[in-house]
Amino acid sequence: MEARKFIVESSPHFFSANYKYKLMGLVVIALLPAAILGVYNFGVHALLIIIVSTSVAILTEAFFNKLKKKPSAVEQGSAVVTGLLLGMILPPTLPLWVPAIGSFVAIAIAKHAFGGAGMTIFNPALVGRAFLVASFPALMAAYILDGITSATPLQMLKLNGYQSAVSHFGSNMLAYKSMFLGNIAGSIGETSALALLIGGLFLIFLKVIDWKIPTIYIGTVFVLTAIFGQDPIYHILGGGLFIGAFFMATAYEGMPITKSGRIYFALGLGILTTVIRLFGGYPEGVNFSILIMNAAAPLIERLTIKKPFGYIKNKEKKK
Amino acid sequence: MTFKGGIHPKYNKITADKKIEKANLPKKIILPLSQHVGAPCEPIVNIGDYVKTGQKIAETQAFVSAPIHSSISGTVSSIENLPHPITGKPVNSVIIESDEKDEKIEMQKREYENLPADELKSIIKDFGIVGLGGAAFPTHVKLSPPQEKPIDTLIINGAECEPFLTTDHRLMLERTDDLIAGIRIIRKVLGVKSVFIGIEDNKHDAIKILKEKTIGQNIKVIPLHTKYPQGGEKTLIYAITKRKVPAGGLPMDIGCVVQNIGTAIAVYEAVALSKPLYERVITITGKVNNPKNLLVRNGAIIKDLIEQAGSYKGEPKKIIMGGPMMGFALPADDLPIIKGTSGLTIFNKDDIDEKRSTIECIRCGKCIQDCPMQLNPSLIAKYAENERIDLAENMYAMDCFECGCCAFNCPTHIPLVHWIRYAKSQILKNRAKAKDKK
Structure with a gap:
């Protein structure tokens, strides 16, 4: 019998089925309830926006992969997530060239200019949106409800104050109900807290994301707005907090990698979002607070690296 | 618990x-003289010697070591350098051919x-x-x-x-x-x-x-x-x-x-x-x-x-x-x-995924969550890959005991243990060098 050839490699030889591609697929599935509801609420144009942003993201990704001579099917998958997310955080009235620009900026600048997969500091979808907010402020603030121009709950709050905003819905309970089910003006995928909660819990259940980050983020906003005498439920339901907390704050690449660092990160998000909403010029603060905390993430990470198991602080003890 | x-x-x-x-009695055995942590043994038998089952065939005076005994009775047919099963490096080994009698030493x-x-x-x-x-x-x-x-x-x-x-x-x-x-x-x-x-x-x-x-x-x-x-x-x-x-x-x-x-x-x-x-x-x-x-x-x-x-x-x-x-x-x-x-x-x-390939780290943090030694495997691996052994050492690479939890769950299939092992071997080399200088 001739000698057999065996594979020799470093242990372990046994792996879980965990794979980036699979994780991306799960995130897309988790986003679907909110996306479908958004399309149902805002009509065909919303669907077109999502399709444009997603396909431009995929094409841009393919272009850069070709440029770098690194064909990667996996990265195409991660571009789907970026494009879909971006589409879902845009107003449903945009002309279709706007999401195309946003998507291109997201992939080309926020992702590939920083070095591509694994190197992105800022959440690409949010960079895309921030770029659009800065470039086309009027278009990016034009929200509708049932086909009529309408303000988002947070815009109403900023412009007219709490009483007027609630009276628009009838009562505060009715306001909560509308916001929970998604019957409000807002970005395509952010309106229904319920749909986002379903997707978020799905990801938490499958351990794709850590429950602590959305919980601490939303919890901090809740507590701080309550302390400042605002209606905390109105604040956590009306706006982009749920989609931000479940799907963007939890994006791996913008977070500190350490366990405790992630808790500080989520805490910082909650504080910044509240500050921007209550004291800043914008009605909504999720987008910018995540980008700011993205920038702070490497520092938090460095400060929160754990000492190993059994580490002794003062060397004298050892002797 | x-x-x-x-x-x-x-x-x-x-x-x-x-x-x-x-198991059946082996017809031939190979005994590498370094099968334990510590000093390798020296053979105390010669080629052609008859040995019994349980007879000591190699020992050393070093404290951190253990003698080796024949596991069959028969004749020492060779003492030569053969690859160690784990390290692959040549190690002095005693080969014994069985007489199939399994004659044991006296065990009281x-x-x-x-x-x-x-x-x-x-x-x-x-x-x-x-x-x-x-x-x-x-x-x-x-x-x-x-x-x-x-x-x-x-x-x-x-x-x-x-x-x-x-x-x-x-x-x-x-x-x-x-x-x-x-x-x-x-x-x-x-x-x-x-x-x-x-x-x-x-x-x-x-x-x-x-x-x-x-x-x-x-x-x-x-x-x-x-x-x-x-x-x-x-x-x-x-x-x-x-x-x-x-x-x-x-x-x-x-x-x-x-x-x-x-x-x-x-x-x-x-x-x-x-x-x-x-x-x-x-x-x-x-x-x-x-x-x-x-x-x-x-x-x-x-x-x-x-x-x-x-x-x-x-x-x-x-x-x-x-x-x-x-x-x-x-x-x-x-x-x-x-x-x-x-x-x-x-x-x-069926057990080997040939399509398995490594992609860039997505910083999911799974390896940190799973590490029983509270290390940061992805970071140590990255440092090792880029030959920054000093940084890997600062990240406590030496505390890794290579259990493999990190690589098991890594969604980007990075051979984390491999890189950490590499870092550890380089750190030990550097430390030995530093000692020599002194």
Whole structure:
């Protein structure tokens, strides 16, 4: 019998089925309830926006992969997530060239200019949106409800104050109900807290994301707005907090990698979002607070690296 | 009872119900003279010599080492450099051809109850006992802590957290009395009061029988949460005593000694029956037609053992000495097993994902969550890959014990353990260099 050839490699030889591609697929599935509801609420144009942003993201990704001579099917998958997310955080009235620009900026600048997969500091979808907010402020603030121009709950709050905003819905309970089910003006995928909660819990259940980050983020906003005498439920339901907390704050690449660092990160998000909403010029603060905390993430990470198991602080003890 | 971090791999303990069988007498054995942690042995036999089963064939004066005994009777046919099964480096080896008579040296039963600890220790050393869990650390060394480090706790490791392997499980069931006798000898040598046997709670039959048989003997059986790497020395001590072995330190620094199930039985056999360590139980598992637990002679050739387990199922792709998490992939099947071999896990193409390829780290943090040593595997690997060994050392690369939890769950398939191992070897090289300069 001739000698057999065996594979020799470093242990372990046994792996879980965990794979980036699979994780991306799960995130897309988790986003679907909110996306479908958004399309149902805002009509065909919303669907077109999502399709444009997603396909431009995929094409841009393919272009850069070709440029770098690194064909990667996996990265195409991660571009789907970026494009879909971006589409879902845009107003449903945009002309279709706007999401195309946003998507291109997201992939080309926020992702590939920083070095591509694994190197992105800022959440690409949010960079895309921030770029659009800065470039086309009027278009990016034009929200509708049932086909009529309408303000988002947070815009109403900023412009007219709490009483007027609630009276628009009838009562505060009715306001909560509308916001929970998604019957409000807002970005395509952010309106229904319920749909986002379903997707978020799905990801938490499958351990794709850590429950602590959305919980601490939303919890901090809740507590701080309550302390400042605002209606905390109105604040956590009306706006982009749920989609931000479940799907963007939890994006791996913008977070500190350490366990405790992630808790500080989520805490910082909650504080910044509240500050921007209550004291800043914008009605909504999720987008910018995540980008700011993205920038702070490497520092938090460095400060929160754990000492190993059994580490002794003062060397004298050892002797 | 558990520790922080860790993973839940599929356990695949397919041989858990298979009684230990005696393997056929090998026709030829190869005994590498370095099968333990510490100094290699020097042969004390010559080519052409006749040796009996159990006869000492190599020894050394070094303290951290253990003598090696022939596992068959026959003639020494060669003493030459052969590749070590694990490291692959050439190591002086004694080859013995069997006369198929299995003529044993005289093994007398010994009244050991009244022997002093020092004498017990020298018996354990003389009969070549090493840790049978995998690392093969000479047992007498572990049982000789320096005086300034008093030992108060003995832990017997019956966790067997490594997937596929079932040798300790079967030994606990089939050799319960010998095991307890061995534990009592070790306890006497160390002079400790509290003795724990840690067993993962997926082996409830072993927990039950040991609990019954240790009543009134001051030995506590501790069911442990089934989680890998529960049987790691540091994780096991923490799970049972909540003491932490200091980084870079040893269990004896916190008053603990850990011994494996098989080792305790080997200690009993050496002390009570004067039997040197020349055979042990291994699990032959994975893709063989008849996976089983076999009592095999030290130095037996892997290929012959696999034939006794019904031969390969399908075309074998990987032969792992040990289990799939921490075992070593072997380059060939004509290598011998050694004292530290706890099993042979065979993988064929169904177990190997050929499309598996590494992509960039996505910083998911899974490796950090799973690391039982609270390290940052992705960062250490990145530093090692970029030859920043200094940074890897600052990130406590040396505290890794290579359990493989990080690589197991990595969604980007980075060979994290491989890189950390590389960093560790470079750090050791640098430290040796620095020492030389001084």
